[in-house]
Amino acid sequence: MQSSIPLGWQELRIGQIAREISQRNRNSADIPVLSVTKHNGFVRSSEYFTRSVHSDDTSNYKIVRKGQFAYATIHLDEGSIALLKDFEHGLISPMYTVFEASSALVCSDYLFLCLKRFALSGRFDPYSNGGVNRRKSISFGDLKAFRFALPPLTEQRAIVEVLGAMEEAITKSEALIGELSAGKGHILKLYEAESASAPKMKLRSMVKSLTAGVSVGGEARGKYDHEFGVLRTSSVSSGIFLPDQLKVISEDNLDRVATNPKADCIIISRANTPELVGASAYVRENHNNVFLSDKLWQIDIRDRKSVNVRWLSLVLGTPRMRKMMSVRANGTSSSMQNISKSAFLGLEVSVPAIKVQNAIADAADVFETRQLQEQSYLNALKSTRAALAQELLSGRLRLPESMIARHREKSERAA
Known part of the structure; x- marks a missing residue:
């Protein structure tokens, strides 16, 4: 590996530049309880979760201070690691590992960038413990042996x-x-x-067809012009149609796909989390090289002389309509809900x-x-x-x- 080290850099173990911290809240100090998120770093637990998920007794919680790191011991491979910068200190669950940079050779912000990259690319996997059916746990005792160029x-x-x-x-x-x-x-x-x-009208009197796509596996990457893709639910989650939110499908599966997005139609997510079920977006033009998945419907309107499709897409995105769809959705999983065609078409709209x-x-x-x-x-x-x-x-x-x-x-x- 020595020959692959850039000129002027040096190879070090994490244990040479960082040390674990395990200070507990034994005095039950009034310190905010934090959580480590994959995308937003440290956040107040009370603001991130809709309900309290931490114990009333925080005496065994770890104290993390500004400039220190924490990672979810069983979720590091998902990128759940953060550097505390926006709080002077906080409490985190004992399930987290806390450490700090302990050497003048390293800048904490730079170390964070490296560790996040290594975690998401699977570089830490050999240092983890856990089988196929278990979450992989990575202790700092194992992590400190990891070597990288600095x-x-x-x-x-x-x-x-x-x-x-x-x-x-x-x-x-x-x-x-x-x-x-x-x-x-x-x-x-x-x-x-x-x-x-x-006057009020039910959607079934306005909708000509509600067409679903087909479930097809694929690669979550950028699509070349000659390739075909199947849309993910994220293609409509923001309220605007994003045709690049897709999985690239192989030629072997092209005979299975169906339903291209059509101009002047609406695509809606029939299955998603409770917050995102019913998310929809207006399609401005035809897209011949992407297809709907089984979790998406395409809505075609019966009479465009009396209903502006673009207007209807806006109405479906209002908080009131989204709430109505969420209430009517059901499913066995709290993280994935479905709305049926009859429930959706039974919704009433003021026109x-x-x-x-x-x-x-x-x-x-x-x-x-x-x-x-x-x-x-x-x-x-x-x-x-x-x-x-x-x-x-x-x-x-x-x-x-x-x-x-x-x-x-x-x-x-x-x-």
Whole structure:
């Protein structure tokens, strides 16, 4: 492995630069209880879960302090690891492992980037304990033997700065998409105002057909132009149609797929989590190389002279309609619910005049067009950031000396 180490880097074990911390809340101090999430790092447990999931007695909980790490001992392979930055301290379940960087050779932010990457890529699997039917547990005693190449401290900090700038751009783009989505939501208040005295119709009188797709396995990766894909439920979960949320299917399964997304139709998730069952999106154009899965329906409208399909897609996305669909869904699993065709078609909608429908749809389109543009930009940002992180953290791509020198000068001034 020595020959694969980038010039100027050194190979170290995690145990040489980090140490485990196991301080318990023996004095029952009033410290917030935290959870470690795969995507948002440390969060207050009370805000992440809809109900209290921690014990009233927290005396055996571990204390984690700002600048320390924690990972779920049985979920590290899923990327459940975080660096505490937004709280001075917190309490976490004894099921977590807490540790801290203990060497001047390593920057904690850089170490976090590396550990997250190693966890998600399966690099820690050989250090885990557990069979096929058991969750794999990775103790710090085993993890500290893991070896990896570490660049000089100034290069670490330069890499953190570059990737941090991209992360900041991603955060700003996500915030803008949220604002645009909220703006579209305000448009729907026009519907509520105009529909107070409007006649009510059941969906079955408006819907010409409700067509499901077929369950087909595939690879969750980007699709080339000549390939075919089956849509995932995430293609409609945000309220806008994202045809790149798919699994690439092999040619062997092409004879099994059915139902392409058609222009001026609505796709809806008939099976999903309780929060996302009934999520839907409007389809603007035909898509001939992607297909619906069995968890998606395509809604075709009976009479487009009296019902604006774009308007109806907005109505189906209102909180009131989503709640009605969630209430009518059922299933044996609390994490996966289904709504039947009869339950869905039995839903009632207030239908204002077609000119009102058209006005609402046109106003919402202004927001959604921009939202789609920003979503495309966000996807490109995330893809670029992931590729750049892969290259920088492996040492295959090195930053210019001028960028690294800035951090060397900062260190010299601080000294």
